[in-house]
Amino acid sequence: xxxxxxxxxxxxxxxxxxxxxxxxxxxxxxxxxxxxxxxxxxxxxxxxxxxxxxxxxxxxxxxxxxxxxxxxxxxxxxxxxxxxxxxxxxxxxxxxxxxxxxxxxxxxxxxxxxxxxxxxxxxxxxxxxxxxxxxxxxxxxxxxxxxxxxxxxxx
Numbered sequence: 001x002x003x004x005x006x007x008x009x010x011x012x013x014x015x016x017x018x019x020x021x022x023x024x025x026x027x028x029x030x031x032x033x034x035x036x037x038x039x040x041x042x043x044x045x046x047x048x049x050x051x052x053x054x055x056x057x058x059x060x061x062x063x064x065x066x067x068x069x070x071x072x073x074x075x076x077x078x079x080x081x082x083x084x085x086x087x088x089x090x091x092x093x094x095x096x097x098x099x100x101x102x103x104x105x106x107x108x109x110x111x112x113x114x115x116x117x118x119x120x121x122x123x124x125x126x127x128x129x130x131x132x133x134x135x136x137x138x139x140x141x142x143x144x145x146x147x148x149x150x151x152x153x154x155x
Contacts, residue, residue: 022073022074023073023079026073026079027079027083027087029067029068029071030068030071030079030084030087030088031087031091033064033067034088034091036060037064037065037088037092038128039102039105039106040057040061041061041093041128041132041147042093042099042102042103042106043057043106044058044061044151045118045124045127045128045151046103046118046119046121047106047115047116047117047118048115048117049115058147058148062147065135065139065144065147068084068139069139078139078140078141078142079140080140081136081137081139081140083140084135084136084137084139084140085132085133085136088135089128089132089133089136093125093128093132096121096122099121100121103121127154130154131151134150134153134154135147135150
């Protein structure tokens, strides 16, 4: 590690840069939820499962989104829509291969491999992108809604 990087890291941890540290913490909290949100989103959109299972996954997504929506930076502001979008879509689902990896993982969950998949993986990827894009900018602007709203808006 270069001396410049050490100094930057140290400055980011000082009181002078406390807001940047809080931003880092908010991003860390969202990052801790991004994979589970992605997995549950894919299970809801791509698998033909009983509605009770979907309702359960939707409730979990909404709980995580509620926590994310409540996060604010020290100055009372929220992250930008671009940052939410990067954290919720680009990192876990940005490439089709990312979605394929999630599907492969879901198929290993007990019982999930026996369910039929609905539609094409390409369409599910596009739908995830639209849902998470809209949701990301709504989170940034304090207008986030129940995930079911986004499912209905982007059928």
